[in-house]
Amino acid sequence: MPNRLxxxxxxYLLQHAGNPVDWWEWGAEPFEEARRRNVPVLLSVGYAACHWCxxxxxxxxxxxxTAAYLNEHFVAIKVDREERPDVDAVYMQATTAMTGQGGWPMTVVLDHDGSxxxxxxxxxxxxxxGQPSFGQVLQAxxxxxxxxxxxxxxxxxxxxxxxxxxxxGSSTGGGVVARHLDAELLDGVVATLAGEFDARxxxxxxxxKFPPSMVLEFLHRHAARTRDERATVMLDATCEAMARGGLYDQLGGGFARYSVDAGWxxxxxxKMLYDNAQLLGLYARWGGPLGxxxxxxxxxxxxRELRTPEGGFASALDADSEGVEGRFYSWTPAQLAxxxxxxxxAWAAQVFEVTDAGTFEHGASTLQLLRDPExxxxxxxxxxxxxxxxxxxxxxxxxxxxxxxxAxxxxxxxxxxxxxLxxxxxxxxAAAATAGELLASLHTVDGRLRRVSRDGVAGPHAAVLEDLGCVAAGYLALLQATGDAVWLERARVLLDDALARFRAVDGGFFDTGSDAEALVARPxxxxDNASPSGLSATVHALAEYAALTGSGRHRQAAEEALATVATLAERAPRFAGWSLAAAEATLEGPLEIAVxxxxxxxxxxLAGRARRVPGAVVVVADGPREDVPLLVGRTAVDGRAAAYVCRRQVCERPVTDPADLP
Structure with a gap:
């Protein structure tokens, strides 16, 4: 008999709807029930594509x-971390503090106040x-x-x-710091990363090993600015290794979540949307035949595989099929034959590293393409x-x-x-624009963004900061790709909401709005983790919006927010890659190019060359336009297409030769 889910x-919750556990969704009611019965609350957090979940x-x-014991002695709550990242963030912080590590499934037991x-x-x-059983844990x-x-x-x-x-902010480096993410700090970060780099x-x-997409984007921008060979080596070696290993689907495209070994x-x-979305842009910018x-x-x-009928993109594909992880993707020599x-x-087995012993499990191999046939x-x-x-x-x-x-x-x-582009x-x-329209219509309710939708129906949960930042950045990308100024206005609405409801007194950001549901702590x-933090995503969008419009208010907000993560970026750069990438862009810009x-x-x-400049914002038009401030007053030169290159609203002479662009 189905339960409340x-x-x-x-x-993810629907996967548990047939459990004999008397699950509740997150809310006030299960805590009231626990208080009435004087039992603790067991919170279980996971996501649909999680193998160990x-x-x-x-x-x-x-x-x-097990379910009978759980039902008798606890009130059990099941949470989808992707639907409620605020709940997940608070209790993952607690799990990490109490055990020294985190991950999913996450199991947390709470008192009646949620502590x-x-x-x-x-x-x-x-x-x-050496690990106790779940039943032993419950009894204890x-x-x-x-x-x-x-x-x-x-x-x-x-x-x-x-x-x-x-x-x-006292435990995350989120407090006010004296130092900004300046050139000296960024050079030091590259040295730190070089010390952690796996040269083999x-x-x-x-x-x-997880794909470090945001760190690689930072290295891409840093190498372009400084010509630092260390950054280039780390970028090129990692992009090539990931693309040639079993992490990458050599038949259907797209990347898996992470590699269980050091060699990919x-x-x-x-396969997660957030990984592939970021790696897609990274490889396009990295370029070359492989990129x-x-x-x-x-x-x-x-x-092909993640687009929904409504034009959005689904969250993930499971690791398992027929109850076995990797069965869909792995091959034996016999299966090739x-x-x-x-x-x-025989040729495919050699090219794709499919061996008789297998590189995976049960004699099967993942497909690798360590070199391109000629x-x-x-x-x-x-x-x-x-x-x-x-x-x-x-x-x-x-x-x-x-x-x-x-997000x-x-x-x-x-x-x-x-x-x-x-x-x-x-x-x-065109597919990006369709997804943008879905977010602007279905996901926007009473002027506010919603976190999730499914089957064309918006869910009840309000957007968190990463949603506002990532969607605003997506809207600004659509402005630059299509020239339609509606995306600029839609981005402004989201960014103004972020500044009004999410900003902290030190210039950083909370992950939830000031009017969001009160949890035991405001996350x-x-x-950065697998996807950009809300702060780093919002900083990117703020900086790009400022570059496109000349808004000093938005640029100042981006710089103040970056200052709050300087300590984190210096001490743990692998967890601040997207903030570091934003810092590279804002150090001397970001570069503003109107073609x-x-x-x-x-x-x-001209446009093609401009779009290859790492971190630049680029708009293209037939002539001057009033609805995009960066295009105001921009005209062709003697009837020829021209590129206007500006930094912080200070512009150089227009150029007509792509070779004269940075």
Missing amino acids: ATATSP HVMAHESFEDEA PFFAGTYFPDQPRH LVDAWRDRGDDVRRVAGSVREHLAQVSA NGGFGGAP VVPHFE ERVARETADFLL EVLTPEDA GPGEQRLRDVRAVLLAARETRVRPARDDKVVA WNGLAISGLCAAG LLEEPSYV RDPS VGPAGPDRDA
Whole structure:
């Protein structure tokens, strides 16, 4: 019999609607119920594509005995972290503080005021590797609640105080700092990253390895500004290694969530929109034959596998199919031989590193493409890939989390605009514009942005800061890609909302609005993770809006917000990549380029060169326009297309030769 989650909009919650656990959605009611029964609250947080969330659900939440004990002694709440990032952020901060690590599934036990006194991640159904079973954990918590109430209250109070300090900025580097993200600091950051760089495999640190898209964007901009060879080496080696390894889907395009090994061979196979949206733009800007191919294939993957009927983009594809992680994507030599000629099967096994022993599990291999075949091998590779992709389409596909998240769609819009312009593929820009219209209409309710929608219905949850920042940046990308000034106004509305409701007194930002639901602490985390933090996303949009309009208020807000993360950026640059990328752009700009003149090859050449300038904002028009301030007064030069290059509203003489652009 379905539980309360049967009416949820989140695909993750719906996965648990048939559990024997008497789940509640997050809200005031379950806490009132816990208070009435005098039992603690068990909060379980995960997301639809989370492999270990599925494992724990199967082992424990689908088990009748475990569910009966849980129902008797707790009030159980299930939260989709992608739908409620505010709830997730607060309790992930608590989990990390209490255990030294975080992750999903996240299991937190709370008192009646929402203060946590126990936290962990995955718990097995049986004691394993020195870890207690989930049942043992539940029994110990019941004993503590019943017999050691003073200890419970002391721990809960201590954690609540810690969360309040973090929210105030004292634990994140979010307080006022004397130093800005200046050139000296940025040079020091590159030195720090060079010390953490894996020169053999690319990327940073050891296993597991996540694609450092935002750090790579910083390195791309830094290398362009300084010609620092260290930045170029780290950028090129990592982009190539990720694109050639098993992390990248060599048949269908798109990147998996992360690599479980240091060499990018075996991924955790879930595919997330936010990863692919960012990597799409990065590879398009990185360029070259490999970068352009990967960007095109990743854009095609987004349109083919993640686009929803409404024109938005779904959140993720699962890692599993038929209950086995990676089954959809991995191959054995025998499976190659089933669909290819003997000669092509042997050749494909060599080209894609498919071995008899296997590079993955059960004798299967992930596909890698460590070098591109030359000459006749290029066409042979295209033919073999087409056959293998068609054969793979007959397999049972991983499930899709089809909710549309505003922030990640904003990232997808930006990535598609970059790829569309740099690869000269108008269909990508058109898809971005359709997604933008969905956010501007369906996701905008009573003038305020909503976090998620599904099947054309907006969810009830208000946008958080990352939604406003990423969507505003996406709107500004659409302005630059289409020339339609409506996107400039839509971005302004979002940014003014961010400044009015999310800004902190020190110039930084909270992750939730001033009128949002009160939690045990107001979440505030300036560090980038898999996607940009709300602060870094908003800083990018503020700086670009200022460059396009000349608004000193928005530029000042961007600079003040960046100052609050200087300490974080200096000490842990891998968690501040997007702020660092913004700092590179704002150090001397961002560069403002207006390309004006009659449509044709000359204007296209100027625009194409301008769009290759890292971090620049670029607008293109037939002539001067009043609705885009950067275009006011801009005219062709002697009838020829011209580019006006400005920094902080100070402009150089217009140029007509692309070679004269920066």
